[in-house]
Amino acid sequence: MNGPINLDRRQVLAGGGALIVSFSLHGTQAQEQSGSTASALPKPPGSLKTAPYLDSWLRIEADGSVTVFSGKAELGQGFKTAFQQIAAEQLDVPFASLKVITADTGLTANEGYTSGSHSMQDSGTAILNAAAQARALLVAEAARRFELPADALRTEHGVVIASDGRRLTYGELVADGMLHVEAQPTSPLKDPATFTVMGQPIPRVDIPAKVTGGQAYVQDMRLPGMVHARVVRPPSYGAQLTACDTAAVETMPGVVKVVRDGNFLAVVADKEFRAVKAMNALAAAATWQETARLPSQDDVADVLLGLQSQDSVIFERAGAAAAGGKTSLEATYTRPYQSHGSIGPSCAVAQQAGDRMTVWTHTQGVYPDRQAIAEMLRVPPAKVRCIHVEGSGCYGHNGADDVAADAALIARAIPGTPVRVQWMREQEHAWEPFGPAMVTKLKASLGADGKIADWNFEVWSNTHSMRPGGAGSLLAAQHMAQPFDVPAPKPLPLPEGGGDRNAIPIYTFPNARIVHHFVPEMPLRISAMRSLGAYHNVFSIESFMDELAKVAGADPVEFRLSHLDDVRGREVIAKAAERFGWAKTQKPPRDRGYGFAFARYKNLAAYCAIASEVEVNRETGRARLVRAVAAVDSGQVVNPDGLTNQIEGAIVQSASWTLFESVSFDDRRITSIDWQTYPILRFDAVPDSIEVHIINRPGQPFLGSGETGQGPAAASIANAIANATGKRLRNLPLTRKRIKDAIDA
């Protein structure tokens, strides 16, 4: 019996503590509880809706130590620290005394995917309320023992203190089952004015290990007896393995096994570089029949427009008949396929022990991944445990789930032995599911008053999520001798949407019509990439707003404000403009331009406005973001430095997408397979300065902020380039060549 594999939930959770988490009593299904018993009451907030027991979120030991559980996975954005702050604040325990355990199908609630800027809203809100309610239960217990009213008691550092000085620690108060109660719809939250931990820039708990060589990633895992595997992927989508003589590879130094299952091919060796060498030999020994027919990379927009689509009008407003649009404007914007481009190729460790499979993975969803892997292995989900361990930043659905499936399939072939698999750079680049190409067509008219009288917006896009649920989403399952079919793509429902995310403008126009053309056929493998369709839709809307403002002869900031009713949105715009020094009369230095853009992510998460200064080299066409000033409102701020870090990162990452990035391919193969063929932003393109100004909203709900900056950053750069050159670029990326061609045109 190997420790990590055969951990019995009951043993783990019972281990010496006074409180036993509900899962130990209710088994695996407990986390998927629906909370149906509270049907008559309003539902509790955040993920308490689906996992209502307080002890799904918090455990207090007899020694007073506190463990917080989240079903969300730390993706390098620092929310593990934020969760710890929230729990410490609401429970009134020292920050350092808490431990946070994340995404593990053996230990935590099922919170689905860690995506869509939902972690703070879902899990953060659940922890906030669970901690506040747990504190109230502890106080009530102390009141009972002290025979005092609860309001005669206060809490401090994990102790309940009576007005007469008597004290009881949480560990003394906690009793078996005390937190095994369903959450109430409302919680006795602390007054934000009294916060000492929430709202503070507490240093992240994961950074010390990351800057000193501590074990921080799944890539760093070393289990006893662990072997290393590498996969040989087909050269192109759909390629069939017609011949492969593995004999020579099997005799190479250190090679443990060659694993072949249909078109799935892998090799296992005792040491990692021996696995790499064997992989190269195996690839050379394999003969593939290629069948892929990829569209022409230069015609992707035409291809999308030419494919069958399912069309739906997602928003329509017919207000007062426009008094005859004075001026009409039309424009088409495009986005290419783009890569997540994780710096560390995806990696996983798996071990089969008896009939149990354990997979350590940097997946964004341990439960859906478990479901998919179990289906692939044709075993019940209860036989598979997925444990999240941090990986390199993923920015959406990269190779994480696929490599987890690779590891599981290989580990099944060598029972008992832990197997570590990491993809090679070219595998990550060629096989990860890309951010989908998109096309938007916009048409608007300006009334005699210089305001937008009518607005038409159409977007063509594939789905933005092919994430697992079923095995067919996993490459290994697609490549097996008995393969699983790729599931049919589905549009993601509004209000969050997929290709139509942020397609509905936040501005108020008297007449508006928004059409989503959902394109089911996917010429390239695609899935969720950070901010989904919002990146391109915000780029399109906010570019077009500038085009219209120019025709109207209006200042871009003033033009936006004149169409925006949302008060918080207006404040964010005003803050960014003010801190940038935006002025109607501004005139940038020669070859520089100023640009502005704004969005509220998904029209329901954080607000972000960005003002940019860009310099353009007219000789080379090279554009560089020089300065960006952002304002953000993400509701109640838990960790201001963490929020700033997210927005700074969004601006730089989006500058990279916007100025440099597109996946390339020929008629068969993906040809952008490393950092030379898929260039991204380097230090020579890093801005001189980025400022982030936060508008805090104490007591307001958390609004996810991990993806709010990408769309506005793209549009503000495009608008600044237009301001600098007088030329409007509508096809992403805004490369040096495109800018040069526009200048020369």
Added chain:
Amino acid sequence: MMTLHVNGRDHQIDAEPDTPLLYVLRGDLKLNAAKFGCGLGQCGSCTVIVDGKAVLSCVTPILLLQGKQVTTLEGLGSAADPAPIQRAFMEEQAAQCGYCIAGMMMRGQALLMRNSKPSDAEIRAELGSHLCRCGTHMRILRAIHRTARLMDSAKLSTTAGSAP
């Protein structure tokens, strides 16, 4: 068997001579900091210091390292006793996912060993071969500037190998 000098100690290594240093550091010596990013020398996440210079360990076979001093991030300091550059990266919170950071730090350390007061342009140029995907660049730059100030004010000597 060959002898490799890593972080001030000799290690007997049983690996094929064409094995890139990165795999020996991670596999044989169980050091975490140097990361596999591309295996092509394009991203910098595997960077370590060899005889005072920043080297891409993913494309450097161990046969070239006989008699040389290899320093990894672990050799600079620890979470409990951080080197100036580690302290600076903590104080600036200069990471998101952090996967690229160890390589950035080693390149920054090598720069500061030969130029204790680099300009912003010099730091940017030095890091030109390194990629970060989270967009943590502004913080990385601030952290290296801060390191220079920390080293200067404390007059701390570096521990990473001998100056060239």
